[in-house]
Amino acid sequence: MTDPAVPPVLRLDDMSVSYRIRGRAVPVLSQVNLSIAKGEVYGLVGESGSGKSTVALAVQRVLPANGRMSGGRALINGRDVGALDRAALLQMRAREVAMVFQDPGRALNPSITIGRQVAEAFEILGASGHEARRRAEEMLTRVRISSPARVMERYPHQLSGGMQQRVVIAMALAKDPSLLILDEPTTGLDATIEAEILDLVDTLRREFGASILFISHNLGAIAGLCDRVGVLYAGRLVEEGPVRDLFADPRHPYTAGLLRCLPRPGLRKDLAPLDTIPGFPPAPGSIPVGCVFAPRCALADETCRTIDPPLVTTGAGRVSRCHHHDRVGDLPHAVPRAAAGTLAPAGASTGTPVLELTALSKTYGSAPYAVQALRDVSLRLMPGQTLGLVGESGSGKSTLAHALLGLIAPDAGGGMALDGAALAPEVRRRTAEQIKTLQIVFQNPDSALNRSHSVRRLIGRAITRLGGLKGAQREAQVTRLLESVRLTARQLSARPRQLSGGMKQRVAVARAFAGNPRLVVCDEPTSALDVSVQAAILNLLAELQAERQVAYLLISHDLGVVRYLSDWIAVLYLGRLLEVGPAARVLDGPHHPYTEALLSAAPSVSGERTGRIRLTGAIPSGVSPPAGCLFHTRCPRRIGPICDTEEPPFTADAHGHAIRCHLPRAELGRSLAPATA
Amino acid sequence: MSGALGPFLLKRLALSLLTLWLLSVVVFFGCQVLPGDPARAILGPLADPRAVAALNEKLGSDRPPVEIYLSWMGGLITGDMGQSYAYRSPVAPFIGSALVNSLKLAATVFAIVVPLGIGAGVLAALRAGRPIDRLISVAGLSLTVIPEFVSSIALILVFAVLLRWLPLSASWPAGSGPLVQLQHLILPALPLVIVLFGYIARMTRAGMVEALSADYTRTAILKGLPWRTVLSRHVLRNALLPTITVIAAQMGYALGGLVVVESLFRYQGIGSLVLGAARAKDFAMLQAGILTVGAFFVVTTLLADIVTTLLDPRLRTGGRR
Amino acid sequence: MSEALPLTEPAPGLAREARTRGVVGRLLRTPSFLIGITILLFWAVCAVFAPSFVPYDPYADDLLNTLQPPSAEHWFGTDQIGRDVFSRVLVGARAILTIAPLATLVGTVAGTAIGLITGYFGGWVDAIIGRLLEVMLSLPLIIVALLVLVALGPSTPTVVVVVGLVFAPLVARTVRAAVLTERHLDYVAAAAVRGESAPYIMSVEILPNITPPIIVEGTVRLGYAIFTIASLSFLGFGVQPPTPDWGLAIAENYGVLIGGFWWTVVFDTAATASLIVGVNLAAESLQRALAE
């Protein structure tokens, strides 16, 4: 596809990298081959530990002190990076390769103004001080920063995350690089901001014509942006090909598994479980015999376990490291749920709600610096159902969870009721029954499990506190709970550090269920996990719900997760409910303009983005929230002055679907492709 | 946004005043309440009770503690630090001249140790893990824990007794010029330099290592900047700023060595004044001396805080996000 | 960097016991630790047994043989009242090695308690106690100790308690910082949601996770306790005569140093320095081993 006379912008020849850990060389990348042509956008996808970020570091010779390129070569524009001398290396970094990392806040020097940092990138190229500043300003304009002169006077901490990332991108593009490496550039940013940055990268690639190496765990982002994609597993490139073909028809069981375990439109907890990839990636440093993926592969046979599969061509521009690449389509699917609809259908909201919040507010701080984290939130949740709570940073979703759990006291005036009985703001003043009834699964099991306690102790203590069991009874109950989260007694004496991420989260789930709760708050239960693990946890939550009629308050920024598990969905923005309703109605529309933007921001693997509604500008600060409609500063559908001055009413239809907007329902957006089957 | 600076400084100032006040209470408590009966403490257990009562009356310590405290504070505000029992004259002039002497010694110490310590710390961080780093770290650490009187003895033996390069006494003949004064100050300064060196070097090294491994440093490297520019523009500034505050915050604590060194070299500073007062159970003098040391520390920390705030844009522009 | 981090964690399946053994193993392979611990053990043995094997009674004066230089009879010479310096140096380990560890213990226990409470409760508890601690830290340790010892009179128990309490704010500061990190972890919230009491959360949930920094702080403090107590003795507010003690001996004899009677102070100086450096080498190696 390229002129052989022009060397590819980046080529890796059997590149291997290892880290020295406690005197042992641990291989991180093994013989990776890839090449990126001029103007091409190449996506490198992999889960944590796959070695994908190491690729970026090795290519630029900035591996950490214990890292070493142990084999092969990396060539940039035909020149071996490893063979460059000091001056040539500086030249290469100054002119040819640019890099954008995750976490822009840390990539910028906190004590130098934005203007100087960007200008510096031009000074290296020989521009005089004045000239450099002028070009810096121009570059900031090109990354769509609206008032560059003002931004240049600022320090990094005064900018929002999205703005910071634009600045970093501007610095990267300053040298008009032939290769731009983006390493998880949007991880940690909110969905609407992420969509903006991805759009920006898409536009800039055309304007600048740079080749891009885009490293991400986010399949959707890769699908929307890249021409070709490589899949990395345990330090090996297992499949490569044009992005559309590869995602539509994967030829490696791992790729297929990754794609299938994403919760996608049309899948719901009561219809079918998600597909999963069993097992975990090999421990770093272990030396596998045969195919690295064999322990987790449903197609694995004797050949796989003894012979390491070579990369074989499977189609035009496509390769796969699998003996049975032609049989990937045969991979078994998860069985649809036999008793579909065991759960009460959404909308059947009669009887006593397990949870009822009335006019709950929370203000942090006082007078001039007060932040209203929650404003008059009223919600109800029926037994056995899931309420999905969606919102970006600053929306107050965590505040809501913490208030509910008694970790912070809400403002006076609001009410919380559990099973019809008032819930005191402090845990201390709640009844033992209420404490049992209401439990939580946290986002990050590393933080939620005490690292000096064994699994037995972690779960056992919860059983003693919440279930009132002691001695042998307690022991029996620990085993039962472990089984119900699909762990075995083998893990009983393990400490959290000895377990994989997914196993840890299962322990956390088991602990939450120790007292047979009726309501479990799931605070981003899967966002610290890899997608293959996420699916298994979501299945587990769905099964436990079906078995035990437990209700979930599911907090998540990931609409896929919310869509899969929720019966009701509530959308929070700056502490205010903008939309509440049965899941299907909220997803299908009519939508609140903000919900519409959120739905549109979520990239899908098919590569077609569902819509092109983009928000501009940062999420306003809670200290000085906009007047009138809270959303008017970013609303693409703003009607006029009424939105700036008058808070819209929260009107509900017959199904309990309420929207807070001045626009009449008929004019609000709907999903083009209905979100539910 | 810079409006946040004013309130911040005011708050910081208020906190310092609060600390000073608490300090006065603690010192007062230690000197007036803890001994129970100051006159008894001064005269000893065998003294005639009438003499004790008379002395207590003379010292004013027969009054209720709150009253004593208030009159002491009232005096302090007008510059009256009370009467020394041992010297039978006002305390204030002694404190004044002792403070000047101690500041001279401290200035000598810092003039030597700050460049030395920071330089060694920077060097160690740049060569992290190499022999020179180990050398600086281990030497610094071992020197820091050697008590001043121990290193003083070693230094006196070598420089004053064996080599006779430096005068043994820290007190210079009256009317000496600055150079002679300096010559007398070097030997007493060295033990303190030794103690502080390891500390400063370690702090600097830690700050440097952090800045060197920071993402923004990697960004600067990947811009293609020459290493010198990366260091001077991106690393040093971010590394040394916090280090300065930390160093300042520990200074008062580390300067406890003044007591030992001044007494060992018979130098008329605040340290030997406090020690003398303690030995003579001259509570008025002790109280004033200790309060001066504490106040000096509070002011230094305040100044260091203000300087860092002015230099650090994150603090200057308010609101760490 | 996301890949680099998990690798520094031990691979799953590595047992905790293996880790503990790892720390000990690493320590035993560290030269500086071995040197440090050997010095420390040497002085510990002296502290316990020296009185029974030293050649002279360390208290016995001999006014006919004052200020004798080192000789076959008196290896380290004699002091101003003719006591045998060698015997006094060896026996001198006893006082300091009794007081310093006890003071360290007092300081570490008190400091840990204060640090746990201020760090866990935060808010006004932290503000008030924190301010008081800052006041204590605004005075050089030795001056605070001096102040209290003058007021109460020096005696061994007083020195132990005073030095311990002077160290408590430093330990508390370290512990508080560690607690603050832990406090924001969700396992603390999870315990609160289960309705656990504050003492339970502090002692059972948080404490085990902050033991490594407490151990390190304790060993570092031991070095400083020796430093401080030796200095106090030197100033006349620590160990009281005629008990053999290094700091005291130096204070009594450095006046004659200029007269060339170096042996009266040199050996005590070397002993003090070696003990402190020994403790410090061990502490530093331990810190490194735990941090790895």
Ligand code: SF4
């Ligand atoms: S080679 Fe075998 S084990 Fe490996 S991915 Fe292919 S089918 Fe699975």
Ligand code: SF4
């Ligand atoms: S009220 Fe106006 S600004 Fe607010 S969401 Fe509706 S259209 Fe947008």
